[in-house]
Amino acid sequence: MVKAVVGDEAHLKAFEEALSSSSSSPPPQAQVGLVVGKLCASSDRALAYSLLPTPLTEAAAPACSLRAAPKPKASKAKAPSSSDATLEFDVDWIAEHARQVSRMLLGGMTVIGIYIWASEASFKATSPAVLSQVIRAVSQSCYGSTHGERLLIHISYSPRRWACRICEVASGSLRPCDFKYSKLLASLQTFRCTFNFEIRLTAVRAEPFKKVILKAISHLTEEVQNARALVDGCLFSEDINISTDDPHQVDFLVPFKNAVPIEECSLEGVAGLLRFAGSVSALAYLGPKESISEAISDLKADIITSLRSRLDIILDEADDGSATNELEQSLSQKVTQVVFHELREPFSFSFPRRVLIPWLSGAYVCDYLQQSETTEDAMDRCKEVIPLETATASSSILEPESAAVCGTLESFWDMVPGAPSGGRNRSRRLKDSGCTGQDDDDGSRRQQGAQSFNILAALFALLIALIAGVVFTFSAASNT
Missing domain, CATH: 3.40.140.10 (Cytidine Deaminase, domain 2)
Incomplete structure (x- = not known):
């Protein structure tokens, strides 16, 4: 309270x-x-x-x-x-x-x-x-x-x-x-971390894009919450002592997975596979008289909040898009309209990158850049909702994430047990070459003719071998 x-x-x-x-x-x-x-x-x-x-x-x-x-009804009443x-x-x-x-x-x-x-x-x-x-x-x-x-x-x-x-x-x-x-802002301590992750989850039939990504973020949240922290290279404990001057580096040690969720062990109803991986740059500020454990909790929350923010940006852009045909659609619109069980090839997409914008007394706020955007776009968006302390040049914006957070959707055909890996490649070759209808029938007949020729050649070779064996045996007997 x-x-x-x-x-x-x-x-x-x-x-x-x-x-x-x-x-x-x-x-x-x-x-x-x-x-x-x-x-x-x-x-x-x-x-x-x-x-x-x-x-x-x-x-x-x-x-x-x-x-x-409202004005009173009496004409001589005092005006409000x-x-x-x-x-x-x-x-x-x-x-x-x-x-x-x-x-x-x-x-x-x-x-x-x-x-x-x-x-x-x-x-x-x-x-x-x-x-x-x-x-x-x-x-x-x-x-x-x-x-x-x-x-x-x-x-x-x-x-x-x-x-x-x-x-x-x-x-x-x-x-x-x-x-x-x-004096609060002048006494803030800064904690930074770069969190690398990789999550693989199955997507069931008719499961929308947003639900699949949220499920991946939910699994990642559990990993982050259970992670141990290294603060400036030292394993965190309640009695740890750190300096109060420089920004502190935090690394998270994620425990090994001892069990796989049941839903990931069964292929029943599977429509595809999501590989969600990347690197998130997180930052947290610790106020005066607060414990270091709060800074670690804030860092963990910042990782998850950052991913949810990027997902919302993609969904917002997809909802606001006014494109009428597939060529005009943005990447966000195409990603959100993916149907997993209809995929025939892997589909990859990137989340927006986080950038840091100077704000108050050395503190930063952040924004997210799509692939086609620049730091000037981030600066303009920030000025619309957050007044900056001084005039800030776009060159002062930090870009701590060198690698974007990416997702790859594997098709249903890669998930079918015993399905030949070349099946999809063969379909792609037929599609690229435009082989359809009668061309498929001609190809089948040519393939059957080749198989018949191979069988006849094998029988002919076997007959030659038998005749040679008989002749060799008869010659040996005559010499004896």
């Missing part, structure tokens, strides 16, 4: 000053955005690293606005003032912003709630159920969201003050909590 919230002093105060300067002229405005930080598993506090304003909607409207109260207005939210747009931001955050950072910049009167006039609805939508949109609590930070400009509340996602109840400042 979260009882206190600690915010980064330098960044949050600078953010408040920027809000005040932008809203100095009337009429008063309202703003909503996301709180990026961490809900600490080992303590009863939350860390707030940054506040991210939700951008304008596609209709160029703000995601949060003031809605005036701005203090009577309540807050109105575009919940779907805020949730979509949270989804995209959470995809770009690395281990140890996530979307932990929302902030609202509004007057005290309009905030109090807004129903708590409305506020809880926004927080619940944000929580459901975030990757790896398992915590049952989220933050609601209200920054009031009239009067000028901060207030923090904890929202129970399940019930929607709000309760106050303490808020204070500290």
